[in-house]
Amino acid sequence: MPYCMYLRKSRADAEAELRGEGETLARHEKLLTDFAKQAGLEVKVIYKEIVSGETIAARPQMQKLLSEVSEGLWDGVLVMDIDRLARGNSIDQGIISQTFLYANTKIITPVKTYDPTNEFDEEYFEFGLFMSRREYKTINRRLQRGRIASAKEGKYVGNKAPYGYERVKIKDDTGFTLSPVPVQAEVVRNIFEWYTSGIILDDGTKKRIGTSLIARELNHRKIKPVNGDVWTSQTIRDMLINPVYIGKIRWNWRPAKKKMINGKVVVQRPRNKNEDTILCNGIHEGIISEDVFNKAAQLFGNNKSCTIRGDKTTQNPLAGLVICKKCGKKMQRRNNPQNPDMLICPAPTCNNHASYLYLVEKYVIDIVKRWSEGHILQYTSNQFPIQSDYDYKSELSAISLSEDKLNSQLNKAYEAFETGIYDAETFKKRSTALNNQLKEIQKKKKSLKDNIKKIIENEKVISEFIPKAKEIAGSYYSVTDNYRKNEMLKEIVDHMDYIKETRGHGHEEDFVITVYPKLPDVYN
Numbered sequence: 001m002p003y004c005m006y007l008r009k010s011r012a013d014a015e016a017e018l019r020g021e022g023e024t025l026a027r028h029e030k031l032l033t034d035f036a037k038q039a040g041l042e043v044k045v046i047y048k049e050i051v052s053g054e055t056i057a058a059r060p061q062m063q064k065l066l067s068e069v070s071e072g073l074w075d076g077v078l079v080m081d082i083d084r085l086a087r088g089n090s091i092d093q094g095i096i097s098q099t100f101l102y103a104n105t106k107i108i109t110p111v112k113t114y115d116p117t118n119e120f121d122e123e124y125f126e127f128g129l130f131m132s133r134r135e136y137k138t139i140n141r142r143l144q145r146g147r148i149a150s151a152k153e154g155k156y157v158g159n160k161a162p163y164g165y166e167r168v169k170i171k172d173d174t175g176f177t178l179s180p181v182p183v184q185a186e187v188v189r190n191i192f193e194w195y196t197s198g199i200i201l202d203d204g205t206k207k208r209i210g211t212s213l214i215a216r217e218l219n220h221r222k223i224k225p226v227n228g229d230v231w232t233s234q235t236i237r238d239m240l241i242n243p244v245y246i247g248k249i250r251w252n253w254r255p256a257k258k259k260m261i262n263g264k265v266v267v268q269r270p271r272n273k274n275e276d277t278i279l280c281n282g283i284h285e286g287i288i289s290e291d292v293f294n295k296a297a298q299l300f301g302n303n304k305s306c307t308i309r310g311d312k313t314t315q316n317p318l319a320g321l322v323i324c325k326k327c328g329k330k331m332q333r334r335n336n337p338q339n340p341d342m343l344i345c346p347a348p349t350c351n352n353h354a355s356y357l358y359l360v361e362k363y364v365i366d367i368v369k370r371w372s373e374g375h376i377l378q379y380t381s382n383q384f385p386i387q388s389d390y391d392y393k394s395e396l397s398a399i400s401l402s403e404d405k406l407n408s409q410l411n412k413a414y415e416a417f418e419t420g421i422y423d424a425e426t427f428k429k430r431s432t433a434l435n436n437q438l439k440e441i442q443k444k445k446k447s448l449k450d451n452i453k454k455i456i457e458n459e460k461v462i463s464e465f466i467p468k469a470k471e472i473a474g475s476y477y478s479v480t481d482n483y484r485k486n487e488m489l490k491e492i493v494d495h496m497d498y499i500k501e502t503r504g505h506g507h508e509e510d511f512v513i514t515v516y517p518k519l520p521d522v523y524n
């Protein structure tokens, strides 16, 4: 998509002109044109605000620009600095920032690029001259609601088109739809055909192939996927069950969920069925027939390694927790009609002996009881130092100081560019060098902040561990649901190693098990 440029005089510029410093807009136009050339941006239209009004209402070019941005015409807008877009009136600032946010349009200044598509782009919030994070969240929620409404109308609401399509603006309406890219659509048809009816081999026969072989074949043919350099079987799997290819719109399929794992917040997109998923007929045309799609879905369902396990029906309270110390596989429950359930290693050649599940369970609960009595703490204090005496505050302020310094150097370079002391090339060199240093510093700052966060989280995890163990030890046997039991154990048990060398009557409890508590790793 193309870019446009917006030029506006500030009051200071107007005063400088009166002092005879030359025409501002012409100078800015030249500077930004040079800058765009250096950055490889194609500028299609230049808006020049002749009047010097501060509000949107008093700025006809700004009104035009905003209506075009909201239609999604521009990938980005170049301005000398962010103040040229909005200053002062906070309602106007809100309107402008929301318009850019909704349209996913970048704001590009010679110093920085603000990218609203990247919700983790800290710099975007600096554009929050404007917006607080809370406002952003509100807008984001509204944006989500708008997206749901659009999806129900059959519009395509994702930022990126799925492989096989490109995203196009809907004529005479807001929003986007998909249009097939012929070369890619052919690849999609191939994928479905190879999976459902087969690929033609050298000897002329046809053979069905699975997702890994499909990925390999595409890589072999040097066909590029949308993301990354190579196809993976996961990509193929996602495509085979994506109803977009039969002309449907699916939204909210795998919403990101935040989860605490080992005291860290991890964002995952679970592949489960989601109740809030919207599936409806899209405006766009399909690439493959429903018959082929359904056939793929059926084959996909038969393929055991692809099916989703119904976690809620687990009958094994230790599911996923016990590792065979001999071969590294996860131990499983085996149902036994005559005797109690067994815990076995699923590897056919492994010679680790099985045990009664309830005996292992009892052993684990005994350990949890000991943890709840505080025995974990001695172990904890040696193994997991809490670095509360660590002086991160002064380190953080030192980093912030050098960040400020770099920013002021960057401003000086910008001034030199603006006043014509630097040409575009010199400015590019200088600002790139400074920006790189700045990124380095910001990375350091982020990792320091992460560390501080980790320390605080770790302190919390450790302080909560014993009470949690107490609670679980006390209530475990009153819970009848195995899924719930499993959840409880997973709150405090990271995993356990299991080994048993002897078998037979009298050796039922001869297993050796190490239970690892779910406590933070040693800091690096």
Ligand SMILES: [Zn+2]
Binding pocket: 324, 325, 326, 327, 328, 329, 345, 346, 347, 350, 351, 352
């Ligand atoms: Zn094993």
